[in-house]
Amino acid sequence: xxxxxxxxxxxxxxxxxxxxxxxxxxxxxxxxxxxxxxxxxxxxxxxxxxxxxxxxxxxxxxxxxxxxxxxxxxxxxxxxxxxxxxxxxxxxxxxxxxxxxxxxxxxxxxxxxxxxxxxxxxxxxxxxxxxxxxxxxxxxxxxxxxxxxxxxxxxxxxxxxxxxxxxxxxxxxxxxxxxxxxxxxxxxxxxxxxxxxxxxxxxxxxxxxxxxxxxxxxxxxxxxxxxxxxxxxxxxxxxxxxxxxxxxxxxxxxxxxxxxxxxxxxxxxxxxxxxxxxxxxxxxxxxxxxxxxxxxxxxxxxxxxxxxxxxxxxxxxxxxxxxxxxxxxxx
Amino acid sequence: xxxxxxxxxxxxxxxxxxxxxxxxxxxxxxxxxxxxxxxxxxxxxxxxxxxxxxxxxxxxxxxxxxxxxxxxxxxxxxxxxxxxxxxxxxxxxxxxxxxxxxxxxxxxxxxxxxxxxxxxxxxxxxxxxxxxxxxxxxxxxxxxxxxxxxxxxxxxxxxxxxxxxxxxxxxxxxxxxxxxxxxxxxxxxxxxxxxxxxxxxxxxxxxxxxxxxxxxxxxxxxxxxxxxxxxxxxxxxxxxxxxxxxxxxxxxxxxxxxxxxxxxxxxxxxxxxxxxxxxxxxxxxxxxxxxxxxxxxxxxxxxxxxxxxxxxxxxxxxxxxxxxxxxxxxxxxxxxxxxxxxxxxxxxxxxxxxxxxxxxxxxxxxxxxxxxxxxxxxxxxxxxxxxxxxxxxxxxxxxxxxxxxxxxxxxxxxxxxxxxxxxxxxxxxxxxxxxxxxxxxxxxxxxxxxxxxxxxxxxxxxxxxxxxxxxxxxxxxxxxxxxxxxxxxxxxxxxxxxxxxxxxxxxxxxxxxxxxxxxxxxxxxxxxxxxxxxxxxxxxxxxxxxxxxxxxxxxxxxxxxxxxxxxxxxxxxxxxxxxxxxxxxxxxxxxxxxxxxxxxxxxxxxxxxxxxxxxxxxxxxxxxxxxxxxxxxxxxxxxxxxxxxxxxxxxxxxx
Numbered sequence: 001x002x003x004x005x006x007x008x009x010x011x012x013x014x015x016x017x018x019x020x021x022x023x024x025x026x027x028x029x030x031x032x033x034x035x036x037x038x039x040x041x042x043x044x045x046x047x048x049x050x051x052x053x054x055x056x057x058x059x060x061x062x063x064x065x066x067x068x069x070x071x072x073x074x075x076x077x078x079x080x081x082x083x084x085x086x087x088x089x090x091x092x093x094x095x096x097x098x099x100x101x102x103x104x105x106x107x108x109x110x111x112x113x114x115x116x117x118x119x120x121x122x123x124x125x126x127x128x129x130x131x132x133x134x135x136x137x138x139x140x141x142x143x144x145x146x147x148x149x150x151x152x153x154x155x156x157x158x159x160x161x162x163x164x165x166x167x168x169x170x171x172x173x174x175x176x177x178x179x180x181x182x183x184x185x186x187x188x189x190x191x192x193x194x195x196x197x198x199x200x201x202x203x204x205x206x207x208x209x210x211x212x213x214x215x216x217x218x219x220x221x222x223x224x225x226x227x228x229x230x231x232x233x234x235x236x237x238x239x240x241x242x243x244x245x246x247x248x249x250x251x252x253x254x255x256x257x258x259x260x261x262x263x264x265x266x267x268x269x270x271x272x273x274x275x276x277x278x279x280x281x282x283x284x285x286x287x288x289x290x291x292x293x294x295x296x297x298x299x300x301x302x303x304x305x306x307x308x309x310x311x312x313x314x315x316x317x318x319x320x321x322x323x324x325x326x327x328x329x330x331x
Numbered sequence: 332x333x334x335x336x337x338x339x340x341x342x343x344x345x346x347x348x349x350x351x352x353x354x355x356x357x358x359x360x361x362x363x364x365x366x367x368x369x370x371x372x373x374x375x376x377x378x379x380x381x382x383x384x385x386x387x388x389x390x391x392x393x394x395x396x397x398x399x400x401x402x403x404x405x406x407x408x409x410x411x412x413x414x415x416x417x418x419x420x421x422x423x424x425x426x427x428x429x430x431x432x433x434x435x436x437x438x439x440x441x442x443x444x445x446x447x448x449x450x451x452x453x454x455x456x457x458x459x460x461x462x463x464x465x466x467x468x469x470x471x472x473x474x475x476x477x478x479x480x481x482x483x484x485x486x487x488x489x490x491x492x493x494x495x496x497x498x499x500x501x502x503x504x505x506x507x508x509x510x511x512x513x514x515x516x517x518x519x520x521x522x523x524x525x526x527x528x529x530x531x532x533x534x535x536x537x538x539x540x541x542x543x544x545x546x547x548x549x550x551x552x553x554x555x556x557x558x559x560x561x562x563x564x565x566x567x568x569x570x571x572x573x574x575x576x577x578x579x580x581x582x583x584x585x586x587x588x589x590x591x592x593x594x595x596x597x598x599x600x601x602x603x604x605x606x607x608x609x610x611x612x613x614x615x616x617x618x619x620x621x622x623x624x625x626x627x628x629x630x631x632x633x634x635x636x637x638x639x640x641x642x643x644x645x646x647x648x649x650x651x652x653x654x655x656x657x658x659x660x661x662x663x664x665x666x667x668x669x670x671x672x673x674x675x676x677x678x679x680x681x682x683x684x685x686x687x688x689x690x691x692x693x694x695x696x697x698x699x700x701x702x703x704x705x706x707x708x709x710x711x712x713x714x715x716x717x718x719x720x721x722x723x724x725x726x727x728x729x730x731x732x733x734x735x736x737x738x739x740x741x742x743x744x745x746x747x748x749x750x751x752x753x754x755x756x757x758x759x760x761x762x763x764x765x766x767x768x769x770x771x772x773x774x775x776x777x778x779x780x781x782x783x784x785x786x787x788x789x790x791x792x793x794x795x796x797x798x799x800x801x802x803x804x805x806x807x808x809x810x811x812x813x814x815x816x817x818x819x820x821x822x823x824x825x826x827x828x829x830x831x832x833x834x835x836x837x838x839x840x841x842x843x844x845x846x847x848x849x850x851x852x853x854x855x856x857x858x859x860x861x862x863x864x865x866x867x868x869x870x871x872x873x874x875x876x877x878x879x880x881x882x883x884x885x886x887x888x889x890x891x892x893x894x895x896x897x898x899x900x901x902x903x904x905x906x907x908x909x910x911x912x913x914x915x916x917x918x919x920x921x922x923x924x925x926x927x928x929x930x931x932x933x934x935x936x937x938x939x940x941x942x943x944x945x946x947x948x949x950x951x952x953x954x955x956x957x958x959x960x961x962x963x964x965x966x967x968x969x970x971x972x973x974x975x976x977x978x979x980x981x982x983x984x985x986x
Contacts, residue, residue: 024829028801031826032821032823046736047739051734054737058730062723066723069716069720076637076702076703077706078707086638087639088704089639091700092642100691101688104687114734115734119677178504179504185740188739189668194604212809218507218813221428223427
């Protein structure tokens with residue numbers, strides 16, 4: 001029934017293939033930026049390097065396997081008068097087996113060494129080497145918005161983050177809502193935002209620009225709205241921005257207005273000229289039962305923490321402890 | 332009075348969405364149709380005696396597979412609904428609340444109510460046949476396991492139309508899944524659906540490990556077991572060690588919600604991080620539970636369709652056992668970003684990578700089984716060959732995700748989504764499809780239509796890459812999982828659109844398979860015992876096998892014993908003389924398992940709504956079933972020699 005001439009069919013095949021490939025290439029490379037592969041800060045840069053190194057190491061095994069698969073499947077397909085050998089009972093070779101236990105082991109050892117080194121180097125709570133003193137931003141994940149507190153400046157914003165370029169930023173991250181994750185792909189990897197915890201993440205922007213920030217861990221109905229722009233600006237612009245926000249005294253966060261802010265809902269970008277002192281630690285430690293963990297060694301700086309840090313010391317060796325018992329008191 | 336009934340109904344039934352009304356109508360119509368057909372053809376007795384009360388492992392297996400295919404349909408519709416909503420920005424197909432429910436049920440159903448029962452179905456049908464046994468070690472328990480799975484799945488699916496679906500993700504992390512943030516009954520459906528079927532899964536794990544240890548035919552030492560049997564052995568080890576963790580975790584979550592507990596709450600000293608650890612202590616081994624049997628299937632298929640012994644048998648066994656042990660030491664890689672510190676992250680990154688070693692070895696062994704073989708491209712082999720490149724690439728992205736600091740950039744993004752779909756579809760689903768095509772003649776006595784199967788194969792395979800390859804890119808573009816909408820300025824629209832096309836193609840592939848099954852059911856040629864020129868014991872008995880499996884228990888001398896027998900016969904060496912047929916000892920059907928399942932359903936439903944007048948009778952029913960069983964002594968019978976001889980002659984006559 002299909003009586004199209006052969007050349008027409010070939011033409012259709014070629015056109016369809018080319019259009020498909022064209023759409024694919026256009027979609028892959030010309031519609032959006034590969035944020036993770038286009039970092040604008042030292043943390044993201046190192047993570048990109050690591051991604052490339054590990055991909056290449058994996059390819060050492062993967063590419064030969066894929067080629068081998070194609071060759072074997074083609075060469076040993078069953079057809080009359082096939083020339084390739086057929087040895088139905090050959091099922092054991094110590095040499096070959098040693099090779100393919102050995103090669104993956106070597107690759108994995110190499111990967112393990114690289115991974116371990118980078119894991120220590122890129123521990124999120126480790127400060128970034130820089131001449132400037134880091135700026136601190138306290139991040140609170142709410143239902144369904146991000147609250148950013150600038151304790152040094154006593155200003156706050158919602159769903160928009162402004163940071164000075166070239167200066168390390170020390171993010172202290174918590175949540176007053178279900179767990180979320182704080183992610184600015186072009187500056188570096190994410191870390192969870194959890195109630196009753198304060199996590200520390202150091203990032204730095206090396207270029208002026210606006211970067212995409214997002215919540216990365218599902219936190220309920222309007223989770224998709226938890227996006228924010230990160231404006232990395234020059235130090236001078238940053239200072240004048242701070243002054244501008246401070247000057248606009250009509251909008252402040254008070255204890256009462258915070259309670260409203262924390263209620264589930266969606267909102268746009270907002271700036272606040274002040275917020276109550278100690279708001280962050282009040283949020284981060286609001287669930288601590290009085291007296292509990294009072295003699296815990298994690299509470300030496302006067303703040304108390306809940307749960308895992310003291311009851312399960314095995315799990316708390318990194319972030320959690322460094323976030324809570326480090327000498328810098330949370331504001 | 333009328334008003335209060337109205338209020339109750341609008342709360343009890345899910346309302347307000349045309350999709351759901353559509354589902355309501357089709358559920359009612361389908362139920363009426365089933366009742367009408369069964370009544371018209373007077374099939375109620377047949378259904379009850381031959382299927383619902385059966386303890387025959389082959390029939391239980393078929394029921395598992397039917398249920399799993401239904402669940403594959405439900406989960407697949409969920410997937411296509413999600414992909415439709417996010418195909419382009421601004422599509423108002425699903426509200427965020429509804430979208431959240433759909434991805435939650437998609438994940439839960441695909442893992443727990445699709446992959447698990449499909450796997451158990453294949454265990455049931457094949458394991459006793461493959462090791463030369465008459466049934467599993469505990470046939471009654473096997474039936475109980477099936478019914479617990481079935482009512483668990485039904486309870487979970489009921490949430491679509493009654494009470495409301497869970498919406499906290501298939502991982503159901505607290506505090507989002509706690510009463511504080513999730514006061515509806517949806518999470519209770521999640522907990523009880525999984526709990527009830529989870530008891531069944533644990534029992535199945537115990538059942539099959541005992542079957543494999545105690546019921547192998549004489550001569551079949553452990554190191555002569557077929558590879559699929561070994562993979563089931565390895566999987567059962569993981570099931571027995573991992574499922575209790577899930578049961579306890581969900582029980583604690585339920586206590587939080589039901590009885591004011593504070594295990595995972597934010598206040599009163601609860602700790603949600605504990606749940607996340609516990610969940611993945613089960614959750615990571617779980618993915619090896621579902622993938623190891625698929626590895627076993629590939630091993631059988633590759634050897635059969637290359638007409639060659641499996642390469643490196645000992646290596647293969649060792650690799651699977653290594654995977655089953657190491658799988659318990661990798662769970663933390665699901666939350667490198669929870670801030671455990673460099674020591675812990677480095678440890679779990681490396682344990683995760685270690686799993687790649689035995690897995691890689693298995694790939695090489697499959698390749699070298701084909702090397703110097705004679706590869707026939709039948710449907711099972713096509714799926715196996717498609718699996719290798721797919722799984723290799725999926726495994727590679729898995730290793731990339733295991734690199735803890737790199738995971739800070741991949742975590743929770745579409746890169747992760749693409750990775751786990753690639754290993755779960757490319758590894759597990761392809762494997763179970765291969766198994767279904769391979770053993771279908773053994774179940775029903777005919778092969779599935781090749782041509783329709785080839786169409787399904789290409790739609791699935793091309794659709795898979797069109798759907799999931801763009802998602803790796805989307806992940807690197809910063810798109811996170813579980814978002815119900817996005818805007819044009821992100822630039823994610825084109826790749827999402829392409830991805831949706833791929834999902835639809837896989838949907839078409841599934842429809843081809845449905846057509847293939849229906850077509851082949853009505854139009855087929857009967858096949859003999861051994862339609863694929865197989866290697867293992869299941870191909871020595873009739874297709875489908877008689878209820879007692881083997882008239883005479885086989886004696887095993889070699890790995891791939893049936894192949895060895897055929898080689899001996901080709902050389903003109905006569906078989907050993909057969910001993911005389913003896914009366915065959917068989918278990919009797921029992922009405923207790925379906926009744927116990929029903930009691931569990933009532934209890935689960937009561938717990939979901941916190942209605943004591945439901946759960947107390949339900950739990951009483953469960954207790955009564957257990958007591959009734961422990962006092963029933965008439966549980967077995969003998970098939971007399973005459974009847975066995977008649978059956979055997981009838982089988983020989985019909986082929």
